[in-house]
Amino acid sequence: MPGCTIKTAPRFTLNLSLTNPTFRLPDLYSTAKLFGFGLKIFHPWNNHEVDKEEDDEVSERETWEFVHSGRSAFVIIGFTDEDGREVRDLERCLRYCRQLGERCIMIKSIHQLFHHAPTLPKLHEHLEQTKRNDVHLWKPDNEEKGSFAFDVQRIGKRRSQSATRTIVESFAYMAMTTPIRMKDPEVLYTYFEEYEDAQAQERAQLLSGQLEQTRLDIPFASEKDKKVVQIDYEEGKFVGGGNLGFLRQIYFGRLVCEGSARLLIKKFEVKERAFYGNTSMESEMSLLMAGQTLSSAGKSVYDPFAGTGSLLYTCAHWGSMVIGSDIDGRQMRGKDASGPGVFRAATKYGLRNRILDCLTFDVTRNGWRRGGLFDAIITDPPYGVRAGAKxxxxxxxxxxxxxxxxxxxxxxxxxxxxxxxxxxxxPYEMTDLVYDLVLFGRWMLVPGGRLVFFLPTVTEDWDDLDVPVVQGMKEIKFCSGSSQDFGRWSRRLITMEKTDSETYPRPDFLPVEMEKVPGHHNFPQRFMEGFDPRPRPGQANESA
Amino acid sequence: MVRLITHNMLTCHVKNCTKDNFPLVFENVELEVRPAEANLDFIKRFIPKLEWDALVQTARSIGEDSLPEQMPEDKATLESEEFLQKLHHVLMEIHVEEGQMKCRGCGHIYPISTGIPNMLLAEHEVGR
Incomplete structure (x- = not known):
């Protein structure tokens, strides 16, 4: 970019969805892998110098834990090339940003970061300094663009007209010469104030084991607490406001793109579908799973427990050719006489042509001629009481x-x-099913292909060992893994990759003996019984 | 909607049926030809996974004889747009909507109804 003297690698702020935070890292890193770039992730609150090289592995791991915990809506990222070097070319970074925005379900928006700071005076101090040194990041906008606008957002705090005005006016030193245009400006400067409420902090401490008890029964925010209060920017704190949070961080930059993939959550909404069942997976999860398959044009993806086809549509949306099978053909067909439901729903999405076929068969008695057919296997095995696997x-x-x-x-x-x-x-016992699925994946996937599935598990009995470990298949996992919690049980998203190019045998689908009984063993029955804890060794069946 | 690409991936899987179990033979078929947007990359990547003889034989059995008896040996012809388009038509645009697939080995019949084949096996056809 002419006139632009960026000495350091550009940084970007991601504004992430606060729901399902344990799905963030898999979503981001899978997308990066798909498009062939690397990601560097930075803590949004630590005041690292923007131009300091931080490739300390320990700090990255800590940052992962933080992003995973969902304590903040924000994360700061940079990009790396195939040799692990930071990408300094802004245009290239912006292209990567747009690819993230088009694919990542968890991203609400992406911003080029000018600076972040714990208080407004600190933010201004830095920005004014860059202006004096003539390295201010808005310089090219002033020289090349036609209009701009400001967007002030406060996360975790009520909007206030007067505060917004005060904040915008405090940026007068930017001395923009281009006109303000509120509607469709060429450049949108974005200013985020992030507040953290005391309860969120407690919740996080509770999760990480730093706290044993919590006062979560305190009402979230009383009417009195909700009233708009003044911020003391010097202190970085609210004046008044009992349980209300305090200002955590301010992020200032310019909008690169909105996260367009989030719109797909609405598009694939189950209730809007031409055909669905009562166990069809919600669209956000279907999309997050499809992301893990690295689906793209030219790839083939198979769902061996296809049901009403929820996972087929989202993989097909990203360009994959998909095949589904199910032991119960009525699941795929539905009752409507106008043709099989899966095909009708796919037609409505404009994806009919990407459904290669749907077949009625039992994957344990499958008719696949050979292995190595698919780039990905994606599935949500049936685990309910009525719809248990067969x-x-x-x-x-x-x-x-x-x-x-x-x-x-x-x-x-x-x-x-x-x-x-x-x-x-x-009945198809869950333990057998999961083990078979991993062996099946190893046989059926191309080298580097992915197996993506949901594993229901009794929360108390969950153990990392519950995911079968076999030669040739490796679990891709961030922190404690991705899961949706429903109290006593949870659904864990498991992603595995075929790591070598060996040809493995067709699995025999015979029952397995596990040393440790996994948390998903006998799941439907335990679901029905309300998940009474299993007797532990030593206290087994004394009353019996 | 059984496409020839899917047909090429399927064998008979009845217990102890190991001879002449591929390809399954189409019988009493109702065909539909539906033009589909071509993804030649996908086709090209799929070629190594195809059983060529079975594909040609099956295509001819339902009246589609545009494919050569032998798979072209030179890469240039094999990956030419003309050839991939031809293959795209045979693999992706021909759908068997009704009919059945029969195993030449054990005689098991896999019925196809509204485009979905039923590949389930009876009790005596599966192992324990």
Whole structure:
């Protein structure tokens, strides 16, 4: 950019969604991997010098934990190239930003960071200094752009007209010569004040084990607390306001792009779909999962428990050719006479052509001719009580043995050739299913291909060992992993990658013996029983 | 909607059926040809996974004979736009909406209804 003298690598502020924070890092890093760039992540509150090289691995890990905890809506990032060097070219960084904004479900907006500081005077001090030194980042805007506007946002605090005016006026030294245009300005300067409430802090301490008890029963904010109060910028604190939070950080910069991928949450809303079932996955999760598959044009993705196809649509949206199978064809077809539901929904999304096919079969008795067919396998195995996973074969525990010969009817025909014949099926134990899925992925994926699935688990019994460890498959995990908590149980998002180019055998789908009983073992039954803790060794069954 | 690309990935999987279980033979089919936007990258990446003889044989059995008997050996022809377009048509645009797929080995019939094949097996056809 002419006239621009950026000596340091550009930094960007991401404004992230506060829901499902444990899905942020997988979302960001998968997108970076897909587009072939590296990410450097910085803590939004630590006052690191912007031009100081910080490749300390420990600090990155701590920052990951922080982003993962969801304590802040913000994170500061920079980009790296294939050799791990920071990208200094602004145009290239802006391209990466736009790619993040188009793909990451967790990103609300992306801003080129001019500076961040704990108080307004500190922010101004730095910005005025850059202006005196003629290295101010808004210089090119003044020389090349036609109009600008200011956007002031306060996160965790009520908006105040007068405060907004005071803040905007305090930037007068920028001395913009281009006109202000509130509607569609060429440059939008964004100013975020982030407040942290005491309860959020307690919640985070509780989660990290620093606090044992909390006062979370205190009402969130009383009407009195909600009233607009004055900020003491010198102190970085509110004057008054009991439980109200204090000013954490101010981020000033210019808008690069809004996170357009978030609009897809609405587009793929289950209730708006032409076809869905009562266990169809909510759109935000379907999108986050699809992101983990690194779906893009030219790739093939398979869902072996496709159900009503929720995961097929989102993968197809990113360009993948998708195939679904399910042991229960009625799930995919639905009841409508106008054709299979999955195809109807896909047609409405304009994605019909990317559904290669849907097949009725049991993945444990699959007809796949060979392995290595797919770039990704994505699935949400059924775990509910009514819709628990099933596999073909007779449940011999009920006393009747599985037949080895076809059954001849009195009229001379075979029973299995009758119209409407439904083969017998038996429950598919969660432990077996998950283990089989990992072996299946290893057989079926191309090198570097991904297996992405939801694992329901009893929170108390969860253990990292619950994800099967086999040669050739590696879990991609950030911090404690991604999960959606529902109290006594949770759904964990597991992403695994095929790490080598070996050809692995077709799995035999026989029951497995695990040394440790995983937290997802016997899940549907435990769901029904309300997750009574398992007896621990030593206290087992004394009353029995 | 069983496309030939999917058909090429499927074998009979009845217990102990290991001979002549691929390709499955289409019978009594109702076809539909639906033009589809071509993704030639996808096609190109899929070629190494194809069983060529089975594809040609199956395509001819349903009246589609635009593909050569032998897969072109030189890369230039194989990856030419003309050839990939041809392959795209055969693999992606021909849909078997109704009919069945029969195993030449054990005779098992996999019915296809409204574009979805039923590949479930009866009790005596699965192992324990």
């Amino acid at each position: 596999r073909l074969g007779r449940n011999e525990k009920n006393g009747r043995m599985q037949k080895d010969e076809p059954v001849l009817m009195p009229d001379g025909t075979y029973s299995h050739l009758q119209p409407g014949y439904i083969p017998v099926s038996r």
